[in-house]
Every structure is written in C-alpha cells, then in structure tokens.
Amino acid sequence: MRSPIPDYLADVVDRCRSDHSGRLADYIPPLAEVEPDVTALALSTVDGTVYAVGDADLEFTIQSISKPFVYALALAEHGIDAVLGRVGVEPSGEAFNELSLESGSARPYNPMINAGALTIHALIGGPELDEETRFARVLAALGRFAGRDLEVDEAIYEAEVTTAHRNHAIAYMLRNHDIITDDPRSVVRGYVRQCAVRVTVRDLALMAATLAHGGVHPVTGEQVVSRAVARHVLSVMATCGMYDAAGDWLSSIGIPAKSGVSGGIIGALPGQTGVASFSPRLDDHGHSVRGVTMFRQLSRDMGMHLMEVPAPARSMVAGSDGDAWRYELQGSINFVGMERVLRTFDEDPPVHDRIVIDLTRVHEIRKVGRRMLHEAIRRLVLDGREVEVHDPDGLLAEPGTIEVGRDPDRREPVRIEVTD
Numbered sequence: 001m002r003s004p005i006p007d008y009l010a011d012v013v014d015r016c017r018s019d020h021s022g023r024l025a026d027y028i029p030p031l032a033e034v035e036p037d038v039t040a041l042a043l044s045t046v047d048g049t050v051y052a053v054g055d056a057d058l059e060f061t062i063q064s065i066s067k068p069f070v071y072a073l074a075l076a077e078h079g080i081d082a083v084l085g086r087v088g089v090e091p092s093g094e095a096f097n098e099l100s101l102e103s104g105s106a107r108p109y110n111p112m113i114n115a116g117a118l119t120i121h122a123l124i125g126g127p128e129l130d131e132e133t134r135f136a137r138v139l140a141a142l143g144r145f146a147g148r149d150l151e152v153d154e155a156i157y158e159a160e161v162t163t164a165h166r167n168h169a170i171a172y173m174l175r176n177h178d179i180i181t182d183d184p185r186s187v188v189r190g191y192v193r194q195c196a197v198r199v200t201v202r203d204l205a206l207m208a209a210t211l212a213h214g215g216v217h218p219v220t221g222e223q224v225v226s227r228a229v230a231r232h233v234l235s236v237m238a239t240c241g242m243y244d245a246a247g248d249w250l251s252s253i254g255i256p257a258k259s260g261v262s263g264g265i266i267g268a269l270p271g272q273t274g275v276a277s278f279s280p281r282l283d284d285h286g287h288s289v290r291g292v293t294m295f296r297q298l299s300r301d302m303g304m305h306l307m308e309v310p311a312p313a314r315s316m317v318a319g320s321d322g323d324a325w326r327y328e329l330q331g332s333i334n335f336v337g338m339e340r341v342l343r344t345f346d347e348d349p350p351v352h353d354r355i356v357i358d359l360t361r362v363h364e365i366r367k368v369g370r371r372m373l374h375e376a377i378r379r380l381v382l383d384g385r386e387v388e389v390h391d392p393d394g395l396l397a398e399p400g401t402i403e404v405g406r407d408p409d410r411r412e413p414v415r416i417e418v419t420d
C-alpha cells in the first residue's frame, strides 16, 4: 500500500495555492524578489519519517525560526535560571521588531522577539568570545538540530546587514542598559548571519521534531539539548512564538510554533510531530499567509491541538492468578495513571495476600510514577502482603531484591523481589 499521508499533505498545499493575499517582506531587499507563489510543507514524526510535499527542495533563509534553536543553545550553555535573568518569558503583545524592554528589570520580554534574540545571540560562548567563533557555534548547533551541515546565504546576509537600522537601534538600546556588553554592531552582524542560514522545509520539520522529541534528533539519535531545555523552549514558543498573534494561534491552532519573515513556519507538537511550511507572502503580523492556512487545516484534520483532551488510558487490570492477586499495569505510568492504580489498591483491595504487579505491558514509568509505585508497594508490604514485581524491561528495577522504603516501626528497609 502507498501511504495516503503524502497525498493528504499535497492536498493541503494545493488547496491554498489560489490564495494570493499577503505581501512579500521588503525591508530585506532580496526577500522582495523571490517567487511569491512557491509553497511547501513537511512533517517529521518523532521516530524520523519525513513527508515533504510541494516545493520541498527549495532553500530559503531561516530568519526568526533560528530564535528558538539558538535560545535552546544558550539554555544548554548557561542553564535555564541564568538565561532567565537576562531575557524574560512573557509575551510582549508587540511586533517582533519592537524597541521595548520590561519595565524595572530592563530585560527583553522574551527570546522570540528581536530584542530577546539579539541578547541570546550575545550570550553564546559568553561575552569574551569573538564574533566568528560565536557564529561557528551557532551554525554548528543549528546543524545538529537539522541533522546536516547548514550554510549561510551571504547575499541575504549582506543585504540585511546594510539595512539593519532597526536591529542596530535595538542592540544599542540593549547596550545602553548593559543587557549586552559586546559591541552592538558585532552582535547585530552575528544575529543577522544566524537569520541568513539556508534551510528547506525538511530541515525545519526535523528541527521542530527534535524539540518535540525531548531534544533527541529523530534521525541521528543525538541528544541535541536536554529534555528540560526542549520543554522550556516549546513553552516559550507556545506563548511568544507568534508575537502579537500568539493568543489567537494557540487557541485556534494549538501548536507551539515560530515563524520567519522569509515565509517559513515551524510547529512542534510534543511527543508527536515537527511540521514546517514555506510560502513567502506574509500577513500583517509577519506570518506566512498560506502557512497559517495550512497549519490551521492540519490542526483541524489531525486533532493536533495541544489542548485536545486525550482519551483516558486504561492503566490497570486486576484479577486472581492461582494463589496470587495479579495487577497488570499498562501504558505510560505518570501521575494520573498511578493515581488510578493507588485508588484501586485502596478501594478494591487484593483478595490474596500474595500480590504480583506485572509491568510487562508498561512502556514507560515517569519519575513520579516510580515514586508512587514504590510507596504503594511499601504500604502493601506493611499491611502484611507479599509483593513481587514482574518487570522484564527493567523499568522499575533490574531483577533482584530492591528496597522500596523503610518500615518506621521496625526501623528497617522494606524489600521486595523483582523478576524479569
């Protein structure tokens, strides 16, 4: 069977081809000269299958879509708290190139607008690092997210840097408040170069999928940034990625996203997919008109909204198994799944004193699930039950005797058997 997914995606592209509304960005002169009707769409699953349709081989400059990835690099280098001290995470409700700072702290509102992105660029490698080495780090990081070496479009870089008066104004404002300490012109050059990196929708879909996959590249398998950094970046994309249209985007489309002025948009749905679109005509917020239409349709057709309520997973079946009472846990054991399990232990207690907890059909135990399971087992043992855990994948522990906590009366550890 030929997969229907590419046909579906091609249909999404074709449906918006008759829409010629919007305008090319013209403040970067070469962007006003591109073919306005090209349109491409790519979707990458978190296990590395990429579907790319339309004008998918076209390269274009990444522009503001570089911001979340360089932000991720800064977070990885300095830690989340240190970076938060320099750039906030509040939506500004303003355009991407607004000259504004948070009153009081004088921090840029968030890393998705230019004031924040210039500050983040200057954080890479610390204030002493020379321009070339800093840029080499940025380019290498973008390449790790894409899974291939990327290059700069020198013509677009030159054109933008000679007309980057507004970004210079923002950088001097940052320098004035000591938010950056480097030469503002050097920071603008580095940031504009970062925006001029060439990508395809396929690259962008994989970059987004890396964030959606907890920082692990779906194809190369490299842990590009930690799970905590990926989660933080996705949160900031959800609230700030679409600038002054972020609220409308999150409520109607519901996918953490970032757009760029050359016509790209990425969306990353945690645990599911990375999506990227390209079409150069922009709306008044600076987002690709056809890109917004395509994302709207994908979200609707594929139930991709972040706030879509998932069907409750059945987390356990219980029953008698010889002289033991057997609990078979299923799926991903998080807080909600474990809460159901604990409630069952409490309200519908095991019929036999010997209990087998079978984890064969569990594919993941979250840290909170593990803590809750340990405590539940400890209480069952203290209630006089004999507990054995059957755990062939070693999710709770490797085979052997493990300690699940202490007996406060006898002041000794509570131990149980884990088998594979």
Ligand code: GLN
Pocket: 062, 063, 064, 065, 096, 097, 114, 160, 167, 192, 195, 259, 260, 261, 262, 286
């Ligand atoms: N390089 C562009 C700028 O700084 C990026 C803006 C964007 O893509 N929204 O103006």
